Amino acid sequence: MKKWLILLISFVLVALTACAPEREEEKPNDNTSNGGDSAEAEKPEKLVVWEDKDKGVGLDAAIASFEEEYGIKVEYREMDMATEIREQMRLDGPTGAGPDVITLPHDQIGQVVTEGLIAPIEVDQSVIDIYTESSIESQTYDGKLYGLPKATETPVFIYNKALMAEPVETFDELLEFSKGLKGTDQYGFLALWDNFYFGNSVMAGYGGYVFGEDGGVLNPADIGVNNEGAVEGAEYIQQWYKEIFPSGIIGESGGSAKDGLFQEGKVASVMDGPWAFQTLNDIGMNYGVTPMPKLPNGEYPVTFMGVKGWHLSSFSKNKEWATKLIEWITNEENAKIRYEETSEIPPVKSLIDDPIIAENEGAQAVAIQSQRAIPMPNIPQMAEVWEPMAQALQLIASGDSEPKDALDEAQSTITSQIELNHSGK
Numbered sequence: 136m137k138k139w140l141i142l143l144i145s146f147v148l149v150a151l152t153a154c155a156p157e158r159e160e161e162k163p164n165d166n167t168s169n170g171g172d173s174a175e176a177e178k179p180e181k182l183v184v185w186e187d188k189d190k191g192v193g194l195d196a197a198i199a200s201f202e203e204e205y206g207i208k209v210e211y212r213e214m215d216m217a218t219e220i221r222e223q224m225r226l227d228g229p230t231g232a233g234p235d236v237i238t239l240p241h242d243q244i245g246q247v248v249t250e251g252l253i254a255p256i257e258v259d260q261s262v263i264d265i266y267t268e269s270s271i272e273s274q275t276y277d278g279k280l281y282g283l284p285k286a287t288e289t290p291v292f293i294y295n296k297a298l299m300a301e302p303v304e305t306f307d308e309l310l311e312f313s314k315g316l317k318g319t320d321q322y323g324f325l326a327l328w329d330n331f332y333f334g335n336s337v338m339a340g341y342g343g344y345v346f347g348e349d350g351g352v353l354n355p356a357d358i359g360v361n362n363e364g365a366v367e368g369a370e371y372i373q374q375w376y377k378e379i380f381p382s383g384i385i386g387e388s389g390g391s392a393k394d395g396l397f398q399e400g401k402v403a404s405v406m407d408g409p410w411a412f413q414t415l416n417d418i419g420m421n422y423g424v425t426p427m428p429k430l431p432n433g434e435y436p437v438t439f440m441g442v443k444g445w446h447l448s449s450f451s452k453n454k455e456w457a458t459k460l461i462e463w464i465t466n467e468e469n470a471k472i473r474y475e476e477t478s479e480i481p482p483v484k485s486l487i488d489d490p491i492i493a494e495n496e497g498a499q500a501v502a503i504q505s506q507r508a509i510p511m512p513n514i515p516q517m518a519e520v521w522e523p524m525a526q527a528l529q530l531i532a533s534g535d536s537e538p539k540d541a542l543d544e545a546q547s548t549i550t551s552q553i554e555l556n557h558s559g560k
């Protein structure tokens with residue numbers, strides 16, 4: 136009886152197996168997910184990149200090697216990075232006519248994430264470790280990584296060797312040097328410290344900050360532009376305007392006034408960025424470049440750093456391969472080639488000591504100062520900071536307000552504007 140029952144059950148199982156529908160062969164992961172193994176995603180015929188204007192030459196070698204390695208064609212289009220790319224993404228992204236990869240200044244990341252224009256990327260820790268910590272921080276928003284850095288810039292100390300044979304190491308020395316030129320038509324040092332982009336470096340060097348951090352995430356409810364350190368830094372700024380700086384470098388025309396005086400050989404040194412190098416080369420100035428000198432409190436100015444990065448379009452149908460392309464064009468080899476072609480300084484740790492940067496005075500100064508810098512906040516609330524702080528610093532520079540009063544007013548305005556324009560964000 137038992138034997139008969141076992142045979143019957145076996146017969147039924149065989150019959151059921153024979154009648155069962157064939158299972159479809161499992162398909163590999165589609166290429167709309169991000170961060171998986173790119174080898175499992177179907178290869179696209181083409182990837183599209185939107186690059187900064189006049190910077191495509193820095194991509195050519197990387198694209199050629201990527202195409203050879205993976206057999207995927209890559210096309211790029213040059214557009215103005217600061218304005219055009221973001222605006223065009225809003226139009227072309229949702230229609231499917233947009234790119235797979237775009238470049239943006241890092242301070243736009245918060246806004247484009249809020250608008251759903253770029254997607255987070257997932258890469259191995261070994262990839263992240265290639266770059267400086269601050270540059271990776273600049274590409275991070277709300278705890279997620281939204282790109283890999285390609286170039287960094289931050290203000291440095293530039294001096295005219297005809298007027299200053301050796302660079303100073305401290306602002307105390309610089310102040311004494313500048314006082315020695317009083318009564319002449321020359322100045323020892325000029326800076327646009329009524330512009331918050333530059334002025335914050337002094338305030339931050341004394342302990343001021345824009346937004347506090349909570350677990351590595353910027354907290355727009357914690358505003359430190361009027362704390363004790365910020366006020367002390369602003370008092371130091373006011374001292375320079377009172378004792379050294381000419382009145383003509385305050386306000387909108389301050390930049391052109393400063394540049395004109397320096398290029399005419401009437402200023403020994405300035406605080407400026409790597410964007411100034413080409414003009415100085417063109418006029419034949421014999422100039423030197425170093426990181427910023429130490430402040431009287433023994434700390435270095437904490438400059439704002441701008442980072443250009445590569446980002447993944449939310450609308451790309453080839454996210455895995457687009458991420459692979461981002462990794463490829465920002466790796467050490469291709470970052471070095473890009474620097475050779477564009478002079479844009481990559482925040483790649485291994486290249487800081489590479490002769491190609493170490494033996495270039497300007498590049499080395501920017502690289503070192505970048506390690507002492509902080510990324511400009513990339514959250515949307517930063518838009519409410521610039522104007523109130525510019526107004527406060529101009530009042531301080533002109534002597535029309537005490538630093539604490541001006542900064543308290545700025546902090547109050549910033550808080551109100553954030554509550555008004557970013558409630559619930």
